[in-house]
Amino acid sequence: MQREAAAIREAWLGRVLSTRPADRPAAEAAISGLYRLIGLPPPRFHWVSSPAKGLATVPPGTRAWETIDRLAEWPVPRRLSALATTLRHELDARTRPRQQPLDQIIRRTTFLPLQRSVTSTLIPALTAAHDSPVLRRVWYDTLYASWVAEYDALRRAAGAVFTDEQRRHLGLWTAATTSCGWWWPREDTCVVSERPVALHTEMWGENGEVRPHCADGPAVRYADGWDLHAWHGMAVPAWVIADPSVRRIADEPNVEVRRCAIEHMGWASYVDQARLRLVATAPDPGNPGCELQLHDMRGGTRVLLAVNGSVERDGHRRRYGLTVPAFDDPIAAAGWTYGLSAEHYSRLQRRT
Structure with missing residues (x-):
């Protein structure tokens, strides 16, 4: 059935x-x-x-x-x-x-x-x-x-x-x-x-759901040239896909658009091009074998780089970044994202 x-x-x-x-x-x-x-x-x-x-x-x-x-x-x-x-x-x-x-x-x-x-x-x-x-x-x-x-x-x-x-x-x-x-x-x-004359999607749910996504052009395009760019389901300005840059990311007021642009660039490339200062690293207790990296950003915030605990559909684990308050300890920063103290987060066996 x-x-x-x-x-x-x-x-x-x-x-x-x-x-x-x-x-x-x-x-x-x-x-x-x-x-x-x-x-x-x-x-x-x-x-x-x-x-x-x-x-x-x-x-x-x-x-x-x-x-x-x-x-x-x-x-x-x-x-x-x-x-x-x-x-x-x-x-x-x-x-x-x-x-x-x-x-x-x-x-x-x-x-x-x-x-x-x-x-x-x-x-x-x-x-x-x-x-x-x-x-x-x-x-x-x-x-x-x-x-x-x-x-x-x-x-x-x-x-x-x-x-x-x-x-x-x-x-x-x-x-x-x-x-x-x-x-x-x-x-x-x-x-x-x-x-539409073109429609690019990816699987994203457990029951066959799809969402728009295209890493090298419009995700939705009509014959008259009207189109829509999307990154893993989120509609984004064309520059996020066509030409993401540190300057454009810094000028973008929407935090989710910034996240999509950085993901498209790749967090490692963004950290390097934006010249973010490395504050500290630590083994991720919630994700054995992976490392947490804490970088300093301008304006009193920091970004925590981590590896997803779940495997993506392509078999890889996605590296992602989260903005956090001005922690000096990556484990404390990771715990903060889950509403946990550093001590409680360090006791996790595995996160997803």
Whole structure:
């Protein structure tokens, strides 16, 4: 059961993160079908090359209140979201009371990994174009294919039985969430984005989750040149990937961006290029065979270099740095990062 659910998840992940050109006929047919279900005629379609273009596009005939900053007020997204919610309630009524254990397996194996993958991979690109948590709640969450995949897995792996009408509605949502990129439904016109032409990810969770990462270029790129750089799941400025330097790191106000840039440079290279003074070293009692290094930074802080206690997916242990107060003892600094005294940290058998 779990293996079958995982296979279904992988198939859906391939569709959700596809970089092939959108299937425009399938997308338009599905979206038109959803419009009909809420009592509206099919809209005119306006295709754009990226979410950035979609958010900036105002089709001819757009009403004054149908600007993107007022998306929460648009009636069509609200009605479509309500349509999806109603369908989910109907399907839950047919499946959940009788298949609770199976539902939990599928939710853990299919729904949650897909939800996290979309959130970490496709939402950052949307956020970079238009950062609005409110908009994500009122509309974009409806376009996550994860909820459709969950019911597909319940049907295929757990034997859930849906009516013909319910299967037809699920089919419309399947095509609408997987055959194109994001879309913005106005009353008369629907703006639809193409998929990215490049998408680089890495595995990062226990159940097949992925996140954007690329060490030598954009992690997400669209045909019009709009792109997003990411380092192990975090969206970063292009310089972090293309040209990290000590000067740029020093000028960067965001501590997480600084961390990503230093990791990309490599902590050893950064320490050398920044000419950080070595304060002290000590064997790491929480990670036998590895060394703690304490370096002095400007401004009264210090950086502790340590080796991760856990092995990465590539078989190596990552070297990382943590900013700490002005300790003179590396063991005291390491203990501080765990909320422990030097004495308690020195008694650790192994950390992870």
